[in-house]
Amino acid sequence: MTHDALPSPTAASEGSAPWRLPLSTQELSQGLAAERVVELEIAHGNGDLIKVFKALEIAGPFTVLSPWELQDETGRHLIHAGGYAAMPFGEMYPPLVSFMRQYLDTNTSMGLPQQSAATWRAALETNLVALLAHQAPSHADSQVFFSNSGAEAVEAAIKFVKAARSRASYLINFSKAYHGKTTGALSLTPNPEFQEPFKPLLPNIITLPYGDSRALLSKVRELGPDKVAGIVLEPIQGEGGVIHPPADFLPAVEHLRREYGILVVADEIQSGLGRTGHWFASVAGGLDPDVITLAKPLGGGIVPIGATIARKAIVKQALGGLNSKRHSSTFGGGSLAMAVGLKSLELLVENNLAERARHLGERGLARLQALQARYPEFLKTARSAGMLFALQLQPVINPKLIPGQAELVSQLGSTLAIRSLHLAGIHACYTQNAFRIVRLTPALTIPDALFETMFDRVEEAARSYPKAWQMLRKTPLKTLLDLAKLALR
Numbered sequence: 410m411t412h413d414a415l416p417s418p419t420a421a422s423e424g425s426a427p428w429r430l431p432l433s434t435q436e437l438s439q440g441l442a443a444e445r446v447v448e449l450e451i452a453h454g455n456g457d458l459i460k461v462f463k464a465l466e467i468a469g470p471f472t473v474l475s476p477w478e479l480q481d482e483t484g485r486h487l488i489h490a491g492g493y494a495a496m497p498f499g500e501m502y503p504p505l506v507s508f509m510r511q512y513l514d515t516n517t518s519m520g521l522p523q524q525s526a527a528t529w530r531a532a533l534e535t536n537l538v539a540l541l542a543h544q545a546p547s548h549a550d551s552q553v554f555f556s557n558s559g560a561e562a563v564e565a566a567i568k569f570v571k572a573a574r575s576r577a578s579y580l581i582n583f584s585k586a587y588h589g590k591t592t593g594a595l596s597l598t599p600n601p602e603f604q605e606p607f608k609p610l611l612p613n614i615i616t617l618p619y620g621d622s623r624a625l626l627s628k629v630r631e632l633g634p635d636k637v638a639g640i641v642l643e644p645i646q647g648e649g650g651v652i653h654p655p656a657d658f659l660p661a662v663e664h665l666r667r668e669y670g671i672l673v674v675a676d677e678i679q680s681g682l683g684r685t686g687h688w689f690a691s692v693a694g695g696l697d698p699d700v701i702t703l704a705k706p707l708g709g710g711i712v713p714i715g716a717t718i719a720r721k722a723i724v725k726q727a728l729g730g731l732n733s734k735r736h737s738s739t740f741g742g743g744s745l746a747m748a749v750g751l752k753s754l755e756l757l758v759e760n761n762l763a764e765r766a767r768h769l770g771e772r773g774l775a776r777l778q779a780l781q782a783r784y785p786e787f788l789k790t791a792r793s794a795g796m797l798f799a800l801q802l803q804p805v806i807n808p809k810l811i812p813g814q815a816e817l818v819s820q821l822g823s824t825l826a827i828r829s830l831h832l833a834g835i836h837a838c839y840t841q842n843a844f845r846i847v848r849l850t851p852a853l854t855i856p857d858a859l860f861e862t863m864f865d866r867v868e869e870a871a872r873s874y875p876k877a878w879q880m881l882r883k884t885p886l887k888t889l890l891d892l893a894k895l896a897l898r
C-alpha cells in the first residue's frame with residue numbers, strides 16, 4: 410500500500426473541520442520554545458518533578474552538542490555525567506547512529522516477531538550468553554528473556570526463581586537495594602518513601618543488611634535453606650550510593666547457592682556490561698549467579714532493553730513445554746531494540762570499555778580524593794566503581810536544627826548539589842536510595858580531556874562553596890521558597 414491509498418483525514422466526518430492534535434511533528438522539527446516545553450511537562454507529565462527542576466533553574470530542555478556534551482536553555486555548556494549509567498557511549502554516538510540508519514534502510518525482519526524465530530533476537534541472545542559464559546563457563550547453555558526496562562528484567566527474574574523453587578516461599582534482599590519500581594521489583598527495593606503508599610507488596614521478602622555475610626548465613630539457617638527460594642542482590646549497589654560489599658560477601662552467597670541450591674539473582678542492571686570495570690561485577694566478585702538481569706547500557710542510550718539471563722533448568726521450570734507463554738512481553742525482543750543491543754554490545758566489547766572504565770575510574774577517584782582532602786567541608790567522601798562515581802557532600806543544614814527531618818535535609822543537600830554542579834557545567838545524577846549522594850556517570854567513551862575537565866568543574870563547584878552549607882546561602886530565595894512549597898505539599 411502506498412501513502413496515496415490512505416483515506417483522506419476528512420473522509421470520516423464530511424463537512425466538519427478535521428480535529429487536529431495540538432502539536433505536529435512538523436512544528437516540532439522547527440523547535441519548541443524552552444518555556445513552553447517546561448509548561449507542557451508541568452501540565453501533562455510528572456509535573457511536580459519538573460517543578461523541582463524549574464525551581465532550581467535546571468529544567469532544560471537540553472540540547473545535545475556532542476555525545477558527551479549538552480547545552481542548557483541559557484546556552485550553558487554541560488558535560489554529560491547523567492543518564493543513570495544507561496548512556497555507555499553518550500548521546501547519539503555516531504557509530505551507533507550510523508548502524509541504526511543502515512538498519513532502518515535495509516532491515517527486512519519483522520518489527521515485533523512474537524510468533525516466530527527472529528534473526529536479531531537470536532544474535533543478541535547468543536552474544537549475551539557467550540559473553541557471560543566467557544566469564545562464567547557454567548552459563549554456556551543459558552537462555553535469555555528480553556523485556557523493555559530494568560524493572561521488567563527483575564520481574565522476570567522473580568518469576569523464574571519462584572517457579573523453579575516453588576516450595577520455598579522466601580526471597581532475601583538487602584538494605585538500600587534498588588531493583589526498580591514495578592510492583593514486584595519495588596517489593597525488593599526496601600525504601601519506605603517508594604514502597605509505603607503501594608503496600609501490601611509481595612509477601613515473604615526478608616531484608617538483611619547489605620554485605621553482612623554472617624547475618625545472611627544465620628538467617629538462612631533460621632528460616633531453613635529449603636524455605637528460601639532466592640537471594641536477590643546487586644554486586645555493587647548503585648542507587649545505594651556506590652557501595653561495594655566486603656570481599657567475603659559474594660563468596661558467602663556463592664556458598665549458599667552451591668550448598669543448598671538457593672537461587673541467586675545478580676542484578677547487574679547498573680553494575681554490568683562495563684560500567685564498574687567488569688562485564689559482570691558479580692562474577693568478578695566470586696559469584697556464579699543463577700540468574701542475571703541486565704538493562705541500562707544494553708540499549709546504547711537510545712532504545713529500552715531489559716534482559717534476564719537464566720540457567721536452562723530454571724527457564725525450563727518457568728517456561729518449559731506448554732508453559733512457554735507464561736511470561737511474555739509484546740515489545741520485548743523487538744527487532745530494532747535487538748539490533749541496537751547487538752551493536753551496543755559489540756561496541757562495548759570490541760573497544761574493551763570495561764577495561765577503560767576500570768582505568769579512568771581509578772584516575773577519577775584519585776582526583777575526587779585529592780579534592781576531598783582540599784575541601785573536606787564540601788565533600789565528605791568520594792567512592793567509585795569503575796566509572797560510577799559517588800560524591801557524598803557535607804550536610805547543607807545541621808540536621809539537629811530541624812529534628813525529625815534528616816531525610817528532607819539530605820534531599821535538599823543533593824538537590825542543591827545537582828544545581829551547583831549544573832552551574833559549574835556538569836549534568837549529574839541523583840541517587841535514588843541515598844539522598845546526600847550525587848553520582849557522575851559519564852559515557853565510557855568520553856574523551857580523556859573532557860573527563861579531566863569534568864573533575865576540574867567539580868573542583869570549581871567546591872571552590873565556589875568550600876563549605877557545603879554555602880550552597881544553601883547562595884541559592885536565590887525564590888528557589889528556596891519554590892522548593893519549600895513543593896516539599897510541604
Ligand SMILES: Cc1ncc(COP(=O)(O)O)c(C=O)c1O
Pocket residue numbers: 493558559560561563587588589590643647648676677678679680704705
Ligand atoms: C540495579 C538496578 N536494578 C533495577 C533498576 C531499574 O531499572 P529501570 O529504571 O530500567 O526499570 C535499576 C535502575 O536504576 C538499577 O540500578
